[in-house]
Amino acid sequence: MLSSYWDKGLNELELQFPDVKFIKNSNPAERPTLLKNAEAVITGRLTADELNSAEKLKIIFVPFTGLNNFPLEILKERNISISNTHANANYVAEKAIALILALLGRVVEYHNELKKGNWFRSFDDSDTWTSIQGKSCGILGYGSIGKNIAKILKGFDCKIIGFKKHITNDNDEYADELSSSINDVISKSDVVFVCLPLNNETKGLISEDILSKMKGKYIVNIARGDIVNEDALYTALKDGTLAGAALDVWYNYPGKKQGPVFPSNKPIYELPNVVISPHKASNTQKAIEDMIDDTIENIRTYLKSGVTPNLIDKERYY
Numbered sequence: 001m002l003s004s005y006w007d008k009g010l011n012e013l014e015l016q017f018p019d020v021k022f023i024k025n026s027n028p029a030e031r032p033t034l035l036k037n038a039e040a041v042i043t044g045r046l047t048a049d050e051l052n053s054a055e056k057l058k059i060i061f062v063p064f065t066g067l068n069n070f071p072l073e074i075l076k077e078r079n080i081s082i083s084n085t086h087a088n089a090n091y092v093a094e095k096a097i098a099l100i101l102a103l104l105g106r107v108v109e110y111h112n113e114l115k116k117g118n119w120f121r122s123f124d125d126s127d128t129w130t131s132i133q134g135k136s137c138g139i140l141g142y143g144s145i146g147k148n149i150a151k152i153l154k155g156f157d158c159k160i161i162g163f164k165k166h167i168t169n170d171n172d173e174y175a176d177e178l179s180s181s182i183n184d185v186i187s188k189s190d191v192v193f194v195c196l197p198l199n200n201e202t203k204g205l206i207s208e209d210i211l212s213k214m215k216g217k218y219i220v221n222i223a224r225g226d227i228v229n230e231d232a233l234y235t236a237l238k239d240g241t242l243a244g245a246a247l248d249v250w251y252n253y254p255g256k257k258q259g260p261v262f263p264s265n266k267p268i269y270e271l272p273n274v275v276i277s278p279h280k281a282s283n284t285q286k287a288i289e290d291m292i293d294d295t296i297e298n299i300r301t302y303l304k305s306g307v308t309p310n311l312i313d314k315e316r317y318y
Contacts, residue, residue, distance in 0.1 A: 068198045088282040104244075
């Protein structure tokens with residue numbers, strides 16, 4: 001289905017731009033040869049060796065948001081443009097909300113216990129769940145996904161504190177407050193959503209020190225696992241510093257490995273105060289189609305004008 005959807009978009013481009021040669025390839029062994037003469041490429045991943053073989057490359061079109069599978073320093077040195085898509089933002093935001101509601105609502109815990117015939121019959125703290133209504137919610141990375149999260153949270157009368165490194169306008173449709181201080185945002189928040197891009201500045205940014213300041217708070221990570229220090233996250237969850245975590249992104253991925261692959265080097269997934277998901281926030285049929293459509297439109301604009309929307313600032317990595 002997705003292959004045919006890509007074919008549909010690329011066929012339209014071929015008809016519109018008959019002088020442009022489009023080559024479709026799914027054989028990794030052929031990539032170096034094809035890249036040698038490519039001026040533009042659609043891909044979600046390029047190694048340094050592959051990039052070095054692409055002597056004529058001018059631009060890369062990434063059919064999703066994340067850029068951590070590219071040697072960005074080499075792209076910067078060679079002045080190769082890179083364009084991505086944010087067409088999945090509202091779907092990722094929806095998944096983030098689903099995760100926090102499941103965590104606060106103890107949905108997984110209740111489900112698993114009731115399957116065993118165990119009912120929660122008291123009404124003390126061991127039984128009740130937590131509502132998100134009226135909570136203060138910090139959004140680290142107040143971009144396309146962050147704004148969509150804020151939009152949904154407003155329906156729960158939440159106070160929104162957005163973190164942006166570069167604030168150009170304090171007025172925002174959904175955020176009650178914008179700040180360029182992560183510590184400030186965290187201190188004011190009951191729930192913290194991590195939506196930052198992964199780069200040299202954000203890797204490990206949510207450190208042991210920051211997590212130590214999150215007593216009784218919740219964290220939701222739908223960005224990249226390595227933004228949150230793995231060991232510190234596990235310790236903060238285990239010792240009760242963090243009230244809970246909802247995680248869609250991880251530290252270990254299966255790649256081409258067969259059989260079970262655990263998502264963390266620590267048994268985070270065994271703790272009772274977590275809800276976990278296998279990096280599926282964009283994995284809806286409509287989200288994938290929207291990202292393909294947006295990528296096709298980026299290419300169309302580039303072929304028409306030589307410029308394209310969604311160009312990445314290679315200094316900021318977003």
